[in-house]
Amino acid sequence: MNKPEMIIVGNWKMNLSPGEAETLADEICRWSKAFKPKAGVVLVPPFPYLQQVVQIGKQGGVAVGAQNVAAAKGGAHTGEVSAIMIKDCGAKYVLIGHSERRQYQYENESLLRVKIEYALEAGLSVVYCVGETLEQRKAHRQFEIVGSQLNQALMGIAVKRPRDLLIAYEPVWAIGTGEVATPAQAAEVHKFIRRQLATLFPMFAAQISILYGGSVKPDNASGLFGSENINGALVGGASLKAEEFINIIIAAHVAVS
Numbered sequence: 001m002n003k004p005e006m007i008i009v010g011n012w013k014m015n016l017s018p019g020e021a022e023t024l025a026d027e028i029c030r031w032s033k034a035f036k037p038k039a040g041v042v043l044v045p046p047f048p049y050l051q052q053v054v055q056i057g058k059q060g061g062v063a064v065g066a067q068n069v070a071a072a073k074g075g076a077h078t079g080e081v082s083a084i085m086i087k088d089c090g091a092k093y094v095l096i097g098h099s100e101r102r103q104y105q106y107e108n109e110s111l112l113r114v115k116i117e118y119a120l121e122a123g124l125s126v127v128y129c130v131g132e133t134l135e136q137r138k139a140h141r142q143f144e145i146v147g148s149q150l151n152q153a154l155m156g157i158a159v160k161r162p163r164d165l166l167i168a169y170e171p172v173w174a175i176g177t178g179e180v181a182t183p184a185q186a187a188e189v190h191k192f193i194r195r196q197l198a199t200l201f202p203m204f205a206a207q208i209s210i211l212y213g214g215s216v217k218p219d220n221a222s223g224l225f226g227s228e229n230i231n232g233a234l235v236g237g238a239s240l241k242a243e244e245f246i247n248i249i250i251a252a253h254v255a256v257s
């Protein structure tokens with residue numbers, strides 16, 4: 001049976017000017033073309049840069065994703081972007097359920113479920129983000145929270161191929177704080193996620209990539225990638241600097257070599 005693919009995803013969030021986005025994408029793609037890393041690389045720019053980054057990505061075998069998608073197919077939804085539009089721009093992935101959207105846009109599992117359905121229907125690969133807050137971690141509720149985020153959004157969802165779904169475990173207390181989960185803390189939640197996936201998608205749970213996210217940097221990446229169930233990273237801050245992001249990809253490449 002195929003192992004999960006090692007994948008490094010760079011979430012640029014609401015950062016970078018058009019010129020900065022072009023330079024960053026160009027540096028990463030030129031490096032990727034020359035180095036040919038064994039880990040997949042995905043850049044996730046803000047919507048206005050999507051097509052531009054898709055074009056640049058083609059040179060270096062770098063895929064592109066969107067940071068969000070509408071919970072509707074099309075029509076009168078001012079300000080929204082549909083899964084089909086994202087796909088037509090040449091993007092292959094979409095982040096769904098990032099903790100910043102859960103927190104600031106009040107997105108909950110019933111909405112996220114609809115987004116997941118439309119994204120899969122359009123042929124996008126979904127990176128579904130889960131993770132507990134600091135209060136929940138202190139109360140030892142991380143498994144209960146992550147379990148319910150997975151079950152409520154994914155139970156009964158028709159996923160046709162294992163590559164269509166990725167899970168990103170991002171403990172909220174580690175995002176943008178510099179406080180990374182220890183490899184042991186991450187590994188035990190990833191193992192739990194793998195078990196949950198086995199009940200949700202028994203046919204291919206073992207092949208789904210489970211990424212870790214939250215203050216991943218070049219100096220902590222290899223420690224995380226040493227665990228069997230940590231199949232890459234969702235990187236925020238460090239994805240905005242070509243050298244840091246490339247060093248994280250190299251850590252992933254080494255882990256699978």
Ligand code: PGA
Binds near residue numbers: 170176177213215
């Ligand atoms: P960070 O963000 O790497 O800056 O902690 C990760 C994320 O929000 O995906």
